[in-house]
Structure formats: C-alpha cells, structure tokens
Amino acid sequence: MRLFWKRKGPAGPRPQDIDCGQVMQRLYEYIDGELDDPDLVARIRAHLELCQRCYPHYGFERAFLRFLAEVRDGAPPNLRRRVFQRILEEETRKG
Amino acid sequence: MDQDSQDKQREFNDEALVHLDTLYNVALRLTGDAADAEDLVQEAVLKAYRAWDRYERGTNCRAWLLTILRNTFINEFRKRSKRPDPVSFETVEELTVFENVQDVDPEGSFFRHIVDDEVRRAIDELPEEFRTAVVLSDVEGLSYAEIAQVMGLPVGTVKSRLFRGRRRLQRRLYEYAVEMGYIRP
Numbered sequence: 001m002r003l004f005w006k007r008k009g010p011a012g013p014r015p016q017d018i019d020c021g022q023v024m025q026r027l028y029e030y031i032d033g034e035l036d037d038p039d040l041v042a043r044i045r046a047h048l049e050l051c052q053r054c055y056p057h058y059g060f061e062r063a064f065l066r067f068l069a070e071v072r073d074g075a076p077p078n079l080r081r082r083v084f085q086r087i088l089e090e091e092t093r094k095g
Numbered sequence: 096m097d098q099d100s101q102d103k104q105r106e107f108n109d110e111a112l113v114h115l116d117t118l119y120n121v122a123l124r125l126t127g128d129a130a131d132a133e134d135l136v137q138e139a140v141l142k143a144y145r146a147w148d149r150y151e152r153g154t155n156c157r158a159w160l161l162t163i164l165r166n167t168f169i170n171e172f173r174k175r176s177k178r179p180d181p182v183s184f185e186t187v188e189e190l191t192v193f194e195n196v197q198d199v200d201p202e203g204s205f206f207r208h209i210v211d212d213e214v215r216r217a218i219d220e221l222p223e224e225f226r227t228a229v230v231l232s233d234v235e236g237l238s239y240a241e242i243a244q245v246m247g248l249p250v251g252t253v254k255s256r257l258f259r260g261r262r263r264l265q266r267r268l269y270e271y272a273v274e275m276g277y278i279r280p
Binding site for chain 1: 140239
C-alpha cells in the first residue's frame with residue numbers, strides 16, 4: 001500500500017489508518033456527506049489526499065454524480081393549472 | 096368557498112405545491128411516460144390535499160408528498176406501467192467503471208458526451224427499487240434518511256440500493272459511451 005502515497009502528510013490522521021478497500025466501501029457515503037463519525041470522515045479525507053489510487057477514483061465518482069444531478073425534468077406549465085383545477089373540484093364537491 | 100377552504104388552499108399552495116417539479120420528475124422516472132406521470136402527480140396531490148389536516152406542520156413536506164406519490168404509483172400505476180420487466184437482480188455486473196477507464200479517462204469526461212435522453216433511458220431501465228433511490232438521491236438531492244422515509248426502508252437498505260443502482264447506471268452509461276465511440280474499451 002505504501003507505493004500509493006503521494007507525499008508525506010500533515011499531522012492528524014495518517015492515510016494508512018484506513019485501507020483502500022474500506023475507503024471504497026464508504027466512498028459514496030463520504031461524497032454524500034452521510035457519514036456520522038467525524039473521525040472516520042477525517043481518516044477517509046487523509047487517505048484520499050495522499051492515495052494515488054483512491055484519489056482519482058474519488059474524482060471519477062464525483063464527476064459521475066455531478067453529471068446525474070443535471071438530468072432533471074421540470075413539471076409542464078399546464079400541470080400546475082390542472083392540479084389547481086382538481087383541488088377546486090374537490091372543494092366544490094364537498095360543497 | 097369559505098374562509099377555511101381558502102386558507103387551506105393557500106397553505107397547501109405555499110408548502111406543498113412548491114414541490115411540483117420534484118413530484119413530476121420523480122413520477123416521470125417511475126412511470127417512464129409523460130402522460131402517466133401527469134396523472135400520477137394529480138392523483139398524489141389530490142390525496143395529499145385530502146390528507147392535509149393530517150400532515151404534521153413543520154415536518155418534511157417534500158418527503159411526505161413523495162411517500163404519497165410512490166405509494167400511489169405502487170398501488171395504482173405499476174400494473175399499467177409501459178416499461179418492460181426489469182433485469183433480474185443477479186445478472187448485472189456491479190463493479191466500478193473506474194477500473195475500465197482509469198488509464199484512458201480517469202476524470203470521466205466521457206459522461207459529458209452522453210445526451211440527456213440516453214441518461215433518462217438508462218435510469219428508466221433500472222429496476223424500480225434502485226431507480227427510486229437513485230432519482231431521489233442523485234437527481235432530487237434527498238438525504239438517505241429522507242429516502243428511507245419515502246421508500247419505507249431502513250437507511251442501511253437505502254445505502255445498498257443506492258450503491259448498486261449507481262454502479263449499474265454507471266456501467267450502462269459506460270457501455271453506451273463505448274458503443275458510440277466516446278471512449279476506448
């Protein structure tokens with residue numbers, strides 16, 4: 001694993017505190033900001049900053065998720081009008 | 096119309112109907128058809144309006160509405176859905192695409208060449224369990240806890256569905272990019 005380290009890191013969690021397999025297992029949770037444990041977040045961050053294998057993978061997954069976020073369809077303009085109409089009919093029916 | 100009805104409509108408009116784009120987008124990915132999506136949204140919104148007195152003020156209105164939408168889809172729309180049967184859970188590879196592209200396109204630039212319609216098609220081909228989790232998370236930005244509420248699942252199951260759904264979708268988009276010559280296999 002030592003071969004993958006880019007350079008010596010700052011004080012704090014060391015990149016070898018967590019291995020590549022564990023980082024990959026929690027990567028989506030890390031990207032999604034869904035990890036509750038701040039120590040785990042710090043360990044993953046330290047690992048990613050210095051691991052030449054995991055860091056590009058992290059960038060790739062982020063690019064993929066950013067790309068997905070762009071595929072969004074808004075409601076057609078007349079749907080709002082139709083929804084209002086249904087609600088008005090409901091109120092009229094109740095009378 | 097009496098004052099109570101007017102107040103109810105105003106409040107429903109301000110708190111619930113601001114999420115109409117989200118409801119429509121999710122409905123479209125659930126049904127795979129624009130007309131069915133509009134029908135589904137109308138049904139779900141009407142149910143929500145009827146149940147508005149039972150909505151607990153100050154809680155997550157978007158997740159509440161999406162729960163109604165998804166349940167309406169499952170109970171009333173899934174039978175007439177035009178989409179083909181999804182691929183079986185076991186037959187699709189869920190390895191990361193990064194292993195395939197790390198030498199030629201580690202930054203995933205090939206995604207940029209894929210047109211939106213192809214992405215929609217790939218999402219629509221996911222089995223419903225994965226598709227709903229991916230759309231709620233990655234297109235609509237819901238948290239795992241919100242998705243768990245909408246799908247009636249434990250958070251751990253949401254994580255697993257999201258993981259597998261994303262991997263499948265990524266693989267499908269990669270295969271398309273290879274077919275189209277956007278990336279070398």
